[in-house]
Amino acid sequence: EVQLVQSGAEVKKPGESLRISCKGSGYTFSNYWIAWVRQMPGKGLEWMGFIYPGDSDTNYSPSFQGQVTFSADKSIRTAYLQWNSLRASDTAMYYCARGDVDLDYWGQGTLVTVSS
Amino acid sequence: SYELTQPSSVSVSPGQTARITCSGDILAKKYVRWFQQRPGQAPVLVIHKDSERPSGIPERFSGSSSGTTVTLTISGAQVEDEADYYCYSATDNIRGMFGGGTKLTVL
Numbered sequence: 001e002v003q004l005v006q007s008g009a010e011v012k013k014p015g016e017s018l019r020i021s022c023k024g025s026g027y028t029f030s031n032y033w034i035a036w037v038r039q040m041p042g043k044g045l046e047w048m049g050f051i052y053p054g055d056s057d058t059n060y061s062p063s064f065q066g067q068v069t070f071s072a073d074k075s076i077r078t079a080y081l082q083w084n085s086l087r088a089s090d091t092a093m094y095y096c097a098r099g100d101v102d103l104d105y106w107g108q109g110t111l112v113t114v115s116s
Numbered sequence: 117s118y119e120l121t122q123p124s125s126v127s128v129s130p131g132q133t134a135r136i137t138c139s140g141d142i143l144a145k146k147y148v149r150w151f152q153q154r155p156g157q158a159p160v161l162v163i164h165k166d167s168e169r170p171s172g173i174p175e176r177f178s179g180s181s182s183g184t185t186v187t188l189t190i191s192g193a194q195v196e197d198e199a200d201y202y203c204y205s206a207t208d209n210i211r212g213m214f215g216g217g218t219k220l221t222v223l
Contacts, residue, residue, distance in 0.1 A: 035212065037159075045151070045159065045202050047212035061211065095158055101206045102149060104170065106158040 002026040004034075004096055004107035011113045012086050019082040020110045022096030029077040030054040033100040036070065036081050039109075040092045050100050051079055086114045118142055120203050120215035127221040134190040136218045138203030141184055146205045148186045150179060153217075154199045162201075163188060190220075198222045 007021040022034060036048040049060035053072040060070070072079040079096060091114050097103040120140040128134045138148055147166050151159035161170055166186055167179040176191045190197055203215040 037214075044200075044217040045153075045204075045214040047204075047214060050212075059209075059211065097159075100212070101147070102161065102164050103151070103159075103204065104161050104164070106160070109158050 002098065002105045004098060004105055006096060006107035006110045009111040011115070013116055014088055014114055015085050017084050018086055018112065019080050020094060020112065022079045022107050024077045024098070030074045032098050034072065034079040035097045035099065035103055037095040037097060038092045039095065053079060088114050090114050118207060118213060120205060120213055122203060122215040122218045124216070125219045125221065128193050130195055130222055131192050134193045134197070134220055136188045136201050136220065137185055138215050139185045140205070142205055142207060143181065143186055144184045146207070148181070149204045150188045151202045151204060152199045153202065159202065193222045195222050
């Protein structure tokens with residue numbers, strides 16, 4: 001069974017750094033892109049970009065380029081989404097999903113709250 | 117333009133047919149996927165490649181395409197189908213985009 005399991009909810013202060021994770025199982029993790037999707041409170045889904053765990057190739061949405069960093073460790077089947085300096089406007093639910101076009105399996109989401 | 121446009125809301129009575137559209141120039145040459153998101157849950161893929169239904173998705177969900185508009189049809193909508201629905205596509209250089217989402221009310 002394909003599963004993506006994300007790390008737990010985070011509460012951070014503005015300016016702090018954060019890395020959240022997405023661990024895949026039930027398939028060959030290296031062979032599928034992992035997409036990251038943001039959903040701000042009460043809003044729709046926003047595509048942030050992809051990472052290919054096989055070679056760590058990345059593709060960022062222009063809206064998120066330079067604001068976040070994708071990484072992956074294929075040895076432990078885990079993809080990461082990282083911020084160096086969080087802002088209150090980063091408060092949102094973040095999802096990982098398998099694939100570049102089909103997004104056929106999703107993680108349960110990680111809620112990130114940034115508040116002073 | 118690289119935008120996908122959906123109606124903000126659709127409302128039907130149980131047993132009626134619900135149709136949700138998604139429009140965008142890119143849809144003339146790229147497939148669309150549809151996702152269902154119930155409150156408090158992660159999205160679920162219900163249609164891929166415009167009209168194909170993943171395993172486990174009820175037959176009442178179907179998709180169709182005509183030019184730059186694709187349509188998600190729920191035939192005989194049920195109360196449990198009440199959710200937000202998002203269309204999604206990707207450009208030639210694999211840049212993804214979601215529609216704004218449609219809130220389906222079944223009551």
